[in-house]
Amino acid sequence: MVQYSQTRLDTSFAALSDATRRGILEQLGRADASITDLAETFRMTLTGMKKHVGVLERAGLVITQKVGRVRTCKLGVRRLEEEAAWLESYRQLWDARFDALDKLVEELKQKEKDDGE
Amino acid sequence: MESKPTPMKNPTTVERTSERELVVRRTFNGPAHIVFQAWTKPELFMRWWAPKSMGVPMLSCEMDVRVGGGYRIAFGHDAASAMEFFGKYLDVIPNARLVWTNEESDDAAVTTVTFEEKDGMTLLVLHELYPSKEAFEANSGAEGGLPEQFEQLDELLLTLGAEGA
Numbered sequence A: 001m002v003q004y005s006q007t008r009l010d011t012s013f014a015a016l017s018d019a020t021r022r023g024i025l026e027q028l029g030r031a032d033a034s035i036t037d038l039a040e041t042f043r044m045t046l047t048g049m050k051k052h053v054g055v056l057e058r059a060g061l062v063i064t065q066k067v068g069r070v071r072t073c074k075l076g077v078r079r080l081e082e083e084a085a086w087l088e089s090y091r092q093l094w095d096a097r098f099d100a101l102d103k104l105v106e107e108l109k110q111k112e113k114d115d116g117e
Numbered sequence B: 001m002e003s004k005p006t007p008m009k010n011p012t013t014v015e016r017t018s019e020r021e022l023v024v025r026r027t028f029n030g031p032a033h034i035v036f037q038a039w040t041k042p043e044l045f046m047r048w049w050a051p052k053s054m055g056v057p058m059l060s061c062e063m064d065v066r067v068g069g070g071y072r073i074a075f076g077h078d079a080a081s082a083m084e085f086f087g088k089y090l091d092v093i094p095n096a097r098l099v100w101t102n103e104e105s106d107d108a109a110v111t112t113v114t115f116e117e118k119d120g121m122t123l124l125v126l127h128e129l130y131p132s133k134e135a136f137e138a139n140s141g142a143e144g145g146l147p148e149q150f151e152q153l154d155e156l157l158l159t160l161g162a163e164g165a
Helices: A002-016 A019-030 A035-041 A046-058 A077-116 B032-040 B133-140 B148-162
Strands: A062-067 A070-075 B013-018 B021-028 B058-063 B070-075 B083-093 B097-101 B110-118 B121-129
Touching: A002 A019, A002 A046, A019 A035, A019 A046, A019 A062, A019 A070, A035 A046, A035 A070, A046 A062, A077 B013, A077 B021, A077 B032, B032 B097, B032 B110, B032 B121
Parallel strands: none
Antiparallel strands: A062 A070, B013 B021, B021 B121, B058 B070, B070 B083, B083 B097, B097 B110, B110 B121
16 A cells, blocks of 8 residues: 555656646646647647646546547546545435434334324 | 444435536335425424434524425524525425525525335435536535535534444
8 A cells, every 4th residue: 555655656746747747737727628728728739738648647637538529637536536525425414314314204104103093 | 433224224325417416315114205294394304404413403494395485494503603504495296396495605506305105115316406517516525615514514524423423
C-alpha cells in the first residue's frame, strides 16, 4: 500500500512537472473540456494534447469519457472520491431514517390489526 | 463497525442516475397506506425523519398535504438556532405518490416519492431532481464549497458514524 502510494505520488509529480499539464488541470478545474478544446486553448496539435492528457490520466489526475465522437476530460480521482464519500454519507442518513420508519411501520401495522379485531 | 441489523432489515440504496438526479430505494414490510401515513402525518413524520442518531432533533413540523399546500420543518436544539426547511406539494396521490419543492434555496431539489405495494410490502422510491448539474454539485459538496446546511449535515453524519449506526 505504501509502495503503491509512493508510485502513485511519483506518477503524479511527473505528470505535474510540465507547465502545460499544470495549465490543463487548471483549465479543467474551471470546466470540463474536450481534447479539441484543450488543443485549441493551448495552441497544440490534437496528437500532442492527447499525449499530455494520457499522462494526466495515468496519474489519476484526469478522467476522460468518450461520448459519440467527443472525448471529454475532467478532473479525476479526488472529485470522484469525494462524490463517493458524499453518496455514502447520504445513504447512511436515509438508512438511519428508514430504520426508524421500519419501527413505526411495525407499530402502525400492529395498531391497525388490533383496531380491526 | 455496524450495529446488528434487525432480522427483517431491508437495504437502502442510493444511485446518482444523472448529472442532477439522485434516487434512493427502500422496501418496507408493510402496506403502502401505512408507509404513506408516516410521510404525511406530522406527528408520525416527526418520529422518524430525524432519528436520534442524527444528533439534531426536529423542533416542529407542519404539513398541509394537498396540491399547492405547504410544509415547514424546523430542526435544532432550540428555536434560536433552528434550521428551517420548507416548500410546497406539487402532487399528492394518496398511498401512491408525493411531490414537493424544497424552497430553502434556489439550488434545492424537487423531491418525488412513490409508494408501490406488492404482497403487503411497499417499495419506496425517492427522487431528488436538482435544477442543474451545478446545483446538484453545490448541494452534494462534490465540488467543495459546501453550503452551511450541508456542513451541518456532515457533522450529523460524523456523529452517526461515531455511534456506529
